[in-house]
Each structure stands twice: as C-alpha cells, then as structure tokens.
Amino acid sequence: ETGVTQSPTHLIKTRGQQVTLRCSSQSGHNTVSWYQQALGQGPQFIFQYYREEENGRGNFPPRFSGLQFPNYSSELNVNALELDDSALYLCASSWGKDGTDTQYFGPGTRLTVL
Amino acid sequence: AQKITQTQPGMFVQEKEAVTLDCTYDTSDPSYGLFWYKQPSSGEMIFLIYQGSYDQQNATEGRYSLNFQKARKSANLVISASQLGDSAMYFCAMREGRLIQGAQKLVFGQGTRLTINP
Numbered sequence: 578e579t580g581v582t583q584s585p586t587h588l589i590k591t592r593g594q595q596v597t598l599r600c601s602s603q604s605g606h607n608t609v610s611w612y613q614q615a616l617g618q619g620p621q622f623i624f625q626y627y628r629e630e631e632n633g634r635g636n637f638p639p640r641f642s643g644l645q646f647p648n649y650s651s652e653l654n655v656n657a658l659e660l661d662d663s664a665l666y667l668c669a670s671s672w673g674k675d676g677t678d679t680q681y682f683g684p685g686t687r688l689t690v691l
Numbered sequence: 692a693q694k695i696t697q698t699q700p701g702m703f704v705q706e707k708e709a710v711t712l713d714c715t716y717d718t719s720d721p722s723y724g725l726f727w728y729k730q731p732s733s734g735e736m737i738f739l740i741y742q743g744s745y746d747q748q749n750a751t752e753g754r755y756s757l758n759f760q761k762a763r764k765s766a767n768l769v770i771s772a773s774q775l776g777d778s779a780m781y782f783c784a785m786r787e788g789r790l791i792q793g794a795q796k797l798v799f800g801q802g803t804r805l806t807i808n809p
Contacts (some may be wrong), residue, residue, distance in 0.1 A: 579735075579737075579738075586806075610796065610797075617801075618801065618802075619695075619782055619784075619799030619800055619801050620736070620782075620797070620799050621799075622796035622797065625796065628739070633795075633796065635796060644706055665734055667736060669735075669736075669797075675759075679726070679738055679741055680738075680797060681738060682728070682735060682736035682737075683735065684733065684734055684735040685734040685735060685736075687734065
C-alpha cells in the first residue's frame with residue numbers, strides 16, 4: 578500500500594449539488610495532484626498543490642477547486658455538479674514542487690452524479 | 692495531439708507466459724519520464740516501473756522490465772512469468788520535463804486490459 582488515503586470511497590450526488598473529496602498524502606510527501614478518470618479512459622490531470630498553493634492546473638473549469646492543508650492533506654471541491662462529472666477521482670502524492678518524484682496514488686473516490 | 696498511445700485494448704495470456712504491453716509516446720522535450728501503472732478492479736493506481744529519458748539502461752523491477760527504444764519513442768512493459776494476480780488494467784504515462792504552469796503532470800494512455808488465463 579502507498580499510504581495515500583482518500584474519502585469517501587463512493588459518493589452519489591444529484592446535478593447542481595456540490596461535493597468535497599479528501600486525500601491524505603503519504604508521509605514525507607508535500608505535493609498532491611488530483612486526476613479525474615472517466616469510465617474506460619486514462620486519468621486526466623485536474624490540478625496540483627505544493628505547500629498549500631496551487632502549482633498548476635489542467636483543462637478543467639473553475640468550479641473544480643482545491644485546498645491543501647499544513648499537514649499536506651488536500652481537498653477537491655466541485656460546484657454545480659454535472660452528469661459528466663461522474664468519474665473516479667484519484668489523488669496522488671509526491672515530493673517536491675516540480676514533481677520529479679514518482680506520484681503514488683490513493684484508492685480513489687467514485688462519484689456518481691444523477 | 693495524443694501523447695501516449697496504447698494500441699492494445701485487451702490482451703489474453705496463459706499463466707506463466709511472458710507478456711509485452713505496448714506504449715508509444717510523443718514529445719519534443721529531451722527530458723521526460725515514462726511510467727507504468729497497474730489498476731486492478733478496485734481502482735487504485737499501483738506504480739510499477741519508471742524510465743528516465745537519459746537513463747542508459749532499461750529499467751527493471753522484479754518481474755517487470757521496460758523495453759525503452761528512444762529512437763522509436765516506445766516504452767513497452769514486459770511482465771515475465773505472468774500470474775493470475777496480474778490481471779488488471781495497465782496504463783503507460785509520461786511526465787515531460789517542461790513545467791506546465793509550474794506542475795509536472797502525468798499524461799496517461801487509454802490503457803490495456805490484461806487477462807491472465809489459468
């Protein structure tokens with residue numbers, strides 16, 4: 578196991594609602610990256626946090642936002658949920674701002690939007 | 692443009708046989724890293740092996756080896772002596788050296804579903 582944990586495991590929401598997903602990084606890691614994996618696809622990069630600041634963002638709208646806390650755990654918030662937001666959300670932790678270290682993934686949160 | 696291409700949607704292999712999973716990549720950056728991850732049905736992405744663009748030797752980790760052919764831009768994963776527990780989705784991913792807005796994101800392929808038959 579990687580030591581990266583995510584909660585909750587599964588979540589069901591309705592369109593228009595807001596959701597918060599949580600991630601605890603591996604001990605010693607200060608960088609958290611979030612990915613969205615739609616069914617049958619590879620993961621897509623959402624954003625990365627380093628020492629409580631957003632360190633880069635993929636092609637996702639502003640209703641996807643995040644936080645990183647002093648203990649390097651992180652949250653992913655999605656507002657105004659859409660049906661297409663249904664996916665597996667993966668967080669990955671690594672060490673270093675430029676992310677040159679290997680990214681280790683958590684078990685993911687499966688979000689279903691009805 | 693597709694940066695990582697995995698052309699095998701599915702592979703079926705007999706237990707104890709070796710299997711090669713294909714991955715080709717596209718980048719103009721001389722500095723990059725290539726990764727393979729395994730994703731069982733539970734969903735967790737498990738890191739298997741890493742190859743840096745400047746590494747002279749092909750990477751190996753236990754039963755996993757990476758056949759890195761830089762001129763062909765390919766980074767195939769070889770699993771020796773396959774086991775039933777190897778059945779899973781396998782993803783090839785690349786991290787380019789250039790910082791994209793300060794972050795080095797991973798770009799993944801579509802994956803290959805490997806099934807090991809007893």
